[in-house]
Amino acid sequence: MEALHVFFLTSPSPVTAEPFFPSIRLRRRRRDLPFSVEAGQQEIRVCTNRTCRKQGSFQTLETLSGLAPPNVAVKPCGCLGKCGAGPNVAVLPDGLIIAHCGTAARAAEVMMGLASEGEGSGSYDVKKSLDAFALRKRAEVEFEKQNFTEAELLLSQSIELKPFGGIHVIYKCRSAVRLALSNYSGALDDAREALALAPVYAEAYLYEGDALLELKQFDSAEKSYLASIDIDPSIRRSKAFKVAFNLWRQLFRYLNHLYFIYLVTICFPVY
Known part of the structure; x- marks a missing residue:
């Protein structure tokens, strides 16, 4: 279904801050970080330099990415301090530094702390979110095995x-799975649910276009495809996009050809 630079930091300046959860003490500091994010957006940077990589930073990156709400971007970066000895996670635009985040549970706690700001830490359940993420990963495995019905079931459980x-x-x-199951209306509904939650989610536009194409809504499919590459131009180079877009063009040309034949028949009837 369906990717490093070393940044230099100024001298750290410790601040006093309450942990995300009263029972969990996270060593956090603020630093002036030399990267920026768009207004209203948050971004998490995870060190994936050599030493941190050996300690499982890619797993931390994957977990944070899988649990991130739409307004939080998760990206890899280079050293944030003493590589391998912390810190290994930075939160922007606050410049918040987390000393060590090396397990899925800790990654979930960090992400939940961001998601629940202003809503109270009791608004969400870390375990349920981790379980949902695990179900999605299992569904991806089943999808690769072409066990589409099982994948759809797992994803539905994850959403619940x-x-x-x-x-x-x-x-x-789930939109991708339903496309594979030829449930095109369901695939379209799921793609639109994803876009309702994340309006600039390029991949969701791509699956919306695929579903619309199968439903023979060609003009709408074109708009979805163009929206996807407008948000993320790199999608244009992906194999999936090339196949889908070429199929759309072939169908569109074929329909134009049929329409031309129809006009000729009407204008020049044969008696």
């Missing part, structure tokens, strides 16, 4: 858990 983040990705994944 109502995770605090990543649900737009789950809807997108």
Whole structure:
């Protein structure tokens, strides 16, 4: 279904801050970080330099990415301090530094802390969100094995858990599964659910276009495809996009050809 630079930091300046959860003490500091994010957006940077990589930073990156709500971007970066000895996670635009985030549970706690700001930490359930993420990963395995019915069931169970983040990705994944099952209306509904949660989610536009194409709504399919590459031009180079877009063009040309024949027949009837 369905990717590093070393950044230099100024001297750290410790601040006093309450942990995300009263029972969990996270060592956090603020630093002036040399990267920026768009207004209203948050971004998490995870060190994936050599030493941190050996300690499982890619797993941390994957977990944070899978649990992130639409307004939080998760990206890899280079050293944030003493590589391998922390810190390994930075939160922007606050410049918040987390000393060590090396397990799925800790990654979920960090992400939940961001998601629940202003809503109270009791608004979400970390375990349910991790379970939902695990179900999605299992569904991806089943999808690769072409066990589409099982994949759809797992993704539906994941959605029912109502995770605090990543649900737009789950809807997108289920849209892909339903396309494979020829459930085109269901695939379209899921793609649109994903877009309702994440309006600039390029992959969801791509699956929306695929579903519309199968439903023979060609003009709408074109708009979805163009929206996807407008948001993320790199999609244009993907194999899936090339196949889908070429199919759309072939069908569109074929329909134009039929329409031309129809006009000729009407204008020049043969008696």
